[in-house]
Amino acid sequence: MKKLGIILSGLMVVFYSCNSSEDIGPDLTDDLLEITTHAENDLNISIYAPEKLFVGYNEITVEIKDTDGHPVSGEISVVPMMDMTTMSHSCPLEADQNTFSAGIYNFNAVFVMPSGEMGSWSIDFTINGMEISVPVEVIAPERSRLVSFISTMDEETKYFVTLIGPKDPAVGKNDLEIAVFETQSMMLWPAVTTLEFEVEPWMVSMDHGSPNNVAPGHTEEGHYKGTVNFTMTGDWQIRLTMTENGEICGTPYFDLYFQ
Amino acid sequence: MKSFLIFGVLIWSIQLCFGQTGQERYEAWLDSMTNDQYIGIQMELDDVIITDSAHRAHLGDPKMLMNMRSTDQLMHSLPGVNMVRRGNFANEPMLRGLTSERYVMSVDGMRMYGACTDKMDPASSYIEPINLRNLDVSFGSQGNMMGAGTGGAINFGLKKPVFNTTDPLRLTLAHNFSSVSRGFDQAMDVNYSRDKWAIRVSGVHRKASNYTDGNGEEVRYSQFEKMNYATSVNYRINDGAMLAFDFVGDDASDVGYPALPMDVAFAKAKMFGLSYLDDKLWILQEPEVKIYHNFINHQMDDTHRDSVAMHMDMPGNTHTTGGFVRGFLQQTRKSTIEIKADYHKTFWHAEMTMYPNESGQQPMFMLTWPDVHRSIAGVETAYSYSFNARHHLLNSARVEQVTSYISSDFGERQLSIFDKSGIKQRNNTLVNVSSRYSWDYNRNSSVSLSLAYGERVPTVSEQYGFYLFNQQDGYDYLGDPDLTKEKNLHLEVGQKITKPKLNIETAVFAYFFDDYIFGIYDPNLSQMTIGARGVKWYRNTGNARMFGGEFSMGNQLMSSLSGALSAKYVYGEDFEGKPLPQIPPLKISYSLNQSFQGWNVQPAVDWSMAQNRISEKFNERSTSSFFLANIGVSKGLNLGVGSMKIGLSVMNIFDVAYREHFDIGSILRPGRSLEVQLSWRSHKL
Ligand SMILES: [Cu+2]
Numbered sequence: 056m057k058k059l060g061i062i063l064s065g066l067m068v069v070f071y072s073c074n075s076s077e078d079i080g081p082d083l084t085d086d087l088l089e090i091t092t093h094a095e096n097d098l099n100i101s102i103y104a105p106e107k108l109f110v111g112y113n114e115i116t117v118e119i120k121d122t123d124g125h126p127v128s129g130e131i132s133v134v135p136m137m138d139m140t141t142m143s144h145s146c147p148l149e150a151d152q153n154t155f156s157a158g159i160y161n162f163n164a165v166f167v168m169p170s171g172e173m174g175s176w177s178i179d180f181t182i183n184g185m186e187i188s189v190p191v192e193v194i195a196p197e198r199s200r201l202v203s204f205i206s207t208m209d210e211e212t213k214y215f216v217t218l219i220g221p222k223d224p225a226v227g228k229n230d231l232e233i234a235v236f237e238t239q240s241m242m243l244w245p246a247v248t249t250l251e252f253e254v255e256p257w258m259v260s261m262d263h264g265s266p267n268n269v270a271p272g273h274t275e276e277g278h279y280k281g282t283v284n285f286t287m288t289g290d291w292q293i294r295l296t297m298t299e300n301g302e303i304c305g306t307p308y309f310d311l312y313f314q
Numbered sequence: 315m316k317s318f319l320i321f322g323v324l325i326w327s328i329q330l331c332f333g334q335t336g337q338e339r340y341e342a343w344l345d346s347m348t349n350d351q352y353i354g355i356q357m358e359l360d361d362v363i364i365t366d367s368a369h370r371a372h373l374g375d376p377k378m379l380m381n382m383r384s385t386d387q388l389m390h391s392l393p394g395v396n397m398v399r400r401g402n403f404a405n406e407p408m409l410r411g412l413t414s415e416r417y418v419m420s421v422d423g424m425r426m427y428g429a430c431t432d433k434m435d436p437a438s439s440y441i442e443p444i445n446l447r448n449l450d451v452s453f454g455s456q457g458n459m460m461g462a463g464t465g466g467a468i469n470f471g472l473k474k475p476v477f478n479t480t481d482p483l484r485l486t487l488a489h490n491f492s493s494v495s496r497g498f499d500q501a502m503d504v505n506y507s508r509d510k511w512a513i514r515v516s517g518v519h520r521k522a523s524n525y526t527d528g529n530g531e532e533v534r535y536s537q538f539e540k541m542n543y544a545t546s547v548n549y550r551i552n553d554g555a556m557l558a559f560d561f562v563g564d565d566a567s568d569v570g571y572p573a574l575p576m577d578v579a580f581a582k583a584k585m586f587g588l589s590y591l592d593d594k595l596w597i598l599q600e601p602e603v604k605i606y607h608n609f610i611n612h613q614m615d616d617t618h619r620d621s622v623a624m625h626m627d628m629p630g631n632t633h634t635t636g637g638f639v640r641g642f643l644q645q646t647r648k649s650t651i652e653i654k655a656d657y658h659k660t661f662w663h664a665e666m667t668m669y670p671n672e673s674g675q676q677p678m679f680m681l682t683w684p685d686v687h688r689s690i691a692g693v694e695t696a697y698s699y700s701f702n703a704r705h706h707l708l709n710s711a712r713v714e715q716v717t718s719y720i721s722s723d724f725g726e727r728q729l730s731i732f733d734k735s736g737i738k739q740r741n742n743t744l745v746n747v748s749s750r751y752s753w754d755y756n757r758n759s760s761v762s763l764s765l766a767y768g769e770r771v772p773t774v775s776e777q778y779g780f781y782l783f784n785q786q787d788g789y790d791y792l793g794d795p796d797l798t799k800e801k802n803l804h805l806e807v808g809q810k811i812t813k814p815k816l817n818i819e820t821a822v823f824a825y826f827f828d829d830y831i832f833g834i835y836d837p838n839l840s841q842m843t844i845g846a847r848g849v850k851w852y853r854n855t856g857n858a859r860m861f862g863g864e865f866s867m868g869n870q871l872m873s874s875l876s877g878a879l880s881a882k883y884v885y886g887e888d889f890e891g892k893p894l895p896q897i898p899p900l901k902i903s904y905s906l907n908q909s910f911q912g913w914n915v916q917p918a919v920d921w922s923m924a925q926n927r928i929s930e931k932f933n934e935r936s937t938s939s940f941f942l943a944n945i946g947v948s949k950g951l952n953l954g955v956g957s958m959k960i961g962l963s964v965m966n967i968f969d970v971a972y973r974e975h976f977d978i979g980s981i982l983r984p985g986r987s988l989e990v991q992l993s994w995r996s997h998k999l
């Protein structure tokens with residue numbers, strides 16, 4: 056009986072603490088990793104992502120609160136910037152909304168370089184008229200998820216191809232998603248929507264592919280979706296052949312590994 | 315196909331049945347078991363009773379007296395049987411050109427499935443001749459009381475302990491030496507009996523090095539070692555009823571498979587069976603109720619090979635549990651009705667882990683048998699009827715329900731690549747019916763006509779196998795869960811002459827397959843195995859046909875001299891009218907047996923025709939003709955204590971370099987070998 060009492064009171068503490076947290080919004084750390092928090096101009100800005108920010112396609116959640124911990128709403132704009140001392144540049148960005156509510160704002164950014172000696176990244180916000188720059192760290196993932204190259208067709212266009220999915224690759228059928236951008240200026244990185252692809256997952260160590268893959272086709276905003284199949288666990292390469300108007304403009308590939 | 319079925323049902327509806335193969339022997343055994351003064355079955359390596367469903371007793375064939383080293387060698391010279399070699403161990407029996415996919419293999423009625431995706435371990439490899447009491451072989455779709463198949467059945471009957479109150483303890487020791495592989499075998503067999511119970515314990519150890527082929531070349535990776543241990547206990551509950559327990563364990567280790575890219579680290583099998591036998595149980599006469607369990611663990615190994623493209627671990631295992639009830643509903647001079655109801659379920663798992671050579675690359679893994687479950691429930695009946703002393707009809711029918719599925723999510727994901735599913739249960743109902751009419755047209759001679767129809771489910775490899783490399787044609791094979799059953803309409807004509815000094819037996823058969831399961835190349839798929847030529851799917855390919863026959867003649871030339879001639883031939887065509895692969899060419903054997911004063915001399919020759927009808931789909935090459943000569947001498951003698959038998963033989967006297975057409979790879983069979991056999995037993999000859 057005594058034991059039960061202890062367990063019950065324990066449960067109540069849990070319930071109580073759950074309830075109390077509702078005022079300050081959902082706990083984003085349930086699914087996401089807190090990347091950084093930044094306080095400026097009476098705002099607390101926290102940046103969340105599924106994993107550490109990396110070179111490639113990042114889905115970022117921003118939590119904006121006032122100093123009392125209450126969620127804020129309003130207008131927002133965002134620009135990731137890399138400062139490389141002699142110059143600075145942005146990167147491909149998917150941030151369509153210019154308002155946010157309940158303290159939450161989502162956007163996607165394709166970091167094109169890792170932070171390091173070459174330079175450092177920040178995410179520059181304008182929130183309700185206030186400019187706030189949040190420095191962030193961008194790492195190079197163990198297996199590259201972004202390939203950049205100059206088109207072999209016109210030898211001019213610089214493409215950035217990023218692997219979005221499969222997020223959790225496994226043996227069998229996997230949804231393939233990639234996104235393609237080009238760089239037109241330091242600040243202008245538009246999506247490329249006119250490409251065609253062929254895909255071949257390849258196991259380099261055994262020199263074999265896999266059957267029944269579906270080449271990624273354009274869906275929207277430079278995103279291309281298809282299917283890749285893996286016949287076994289291990290190190291695979293997703294090999295892409297990228298064409299525009301029937302001419303090959305590049306053959307990017309991504310390495311991935313799963314058990 | 316429908317016409318096949320209707321035809322089959324027609325046969326059955328005549329309501330005339332089939333007398334069974336093991337039947338007489340079985341009765342005799344039961345009789346003997348209830349007799350106190352039963353004189354034991356001789357415990358030697360050379361007394362196995364061999365029968366087939368046409369009641370042709372092939373033993374007594376003096377050829378069997380020599381070179382009885384292994385079950386493989388024993389089966390090798392049977393009519394209609396060939397042994398497919400992958401090395402010097404665990405050959406795969408082939409019945410009239412059909413390999414193990416198509417026939418049913420069992421040990422004392424216990425179904426058992428090899429655990430190797432590369433067919434390195436047919437159930438026969440776990441059986442030693444010293445444990446064999448009888449060997450039943452039936453061909454095609456003829457009723458066999460074992461299971462549904464399109465190619466026949468093999469049942470290894472285990473040797474039982476003997477009740478013998480006057481001589482309660484019997485011991486046999488046997489040794490073999492084979493020069494070609496420097497192979498030494500030891501075997502021991504002990505039988506002990508009391509009033510109510512009898513026990514038999516046996517052990518075999520065999521070890522061989524690499525053998526030498528007919529070119530004098532050492533065949534690397536052809537070594538093997540194994541231990542086999544078995545025990546059987548019979549307990550008499552009363553005059554009529556008996557409990558019988560059998561256990562067989564077999565551990566092979568370091569077995570080389572020169573024809574394959576991998577060897578075997580170990581292959582371990584354990585079998586347990588418990589039977590209840592009685593005079594009468596409810597409506598059954600001479601019933602047997604049996605439950606059994608067996609399991610096999612198999613571990614392939616390539617670490618001893620000089621050069622491998624990639625190291626791999628390939629373990630596999632199977633577990634089977636089952637039981638059956640069989641007995642006679644009726645047994646009169648005019649007719650007998652035997653029935654059997656059986657059930658077993660089996661689990662298969664095989665996997666493959668590949669280790670890349672480059673550092674920094676991670677191991678790779680796939681399931682080659684994705685946790686397959688299959689349960690089979692069948693009822694079978696055989697009915698034999700004699701119109702009069704000369705006209706006999708034998709009929710049998712079997713209906714079998716087969717349920718198959720896989721339980722691995724990983725395996726299901728593998729199948730998702732091909733938009734297939736294995737988790738969904740698949741049910742097949744199999745029907746086997748056969749009818750045989752025989753006419754004793756004079757005192758010494760009879761002819762028979764058989765019509766039979768059989769069906770089989772795809773094997774686990776054919777249904778669920780995932781990139782199984784076949785060394786023979788060089789392709790990776792994919793199973794197809796949606797394969798349908800294969801059918802065989804089987805016609806056979808037999809003739810038999812039995813005179814005091816002359817025996818002639820002839821059988822001519824035709825098989826008409828429908829939905830014949832065969833690997834078909836898919837150019838859209840890329841190979842998985844390094845060096846493979848591509849990928850084949852197992853498919854139902856429509857019609858295939860096989861024709862052939864066996865002939866054997868035994869002849870008493872003089873009072874102490876006899877001759878035996880035998881021939882076997884198979885012709886096969888696939889769905890395109892092209893030759894089927896692995897078809898044995900014509901083979902003719904002749905042996906003489908001269909005996910005097912306890913001595914036995916036996917020269918024998920084998921001639922095999924060339925095989926030029928080759929399957930291009932299967933990447934076959936033609937095989938040339940060869941001629942072999944063997945000679946054996948044996949002598950039995952009584953000693954102060956017990957008796958002894960000495961055998962000396964020279965196999966492949968002319969050191970011919972040869973391979974059989976159906977052998978895997980280009981490995982040659984053993985060259986000249988001197989075989990020495992010594993056996994001693996505790997009782998007189
Ligand atoms: Cu691989």
Ligand SMILES: [Cu+2]
Binds near residue numbers: 431
């Ligand atoms: Cu194996």
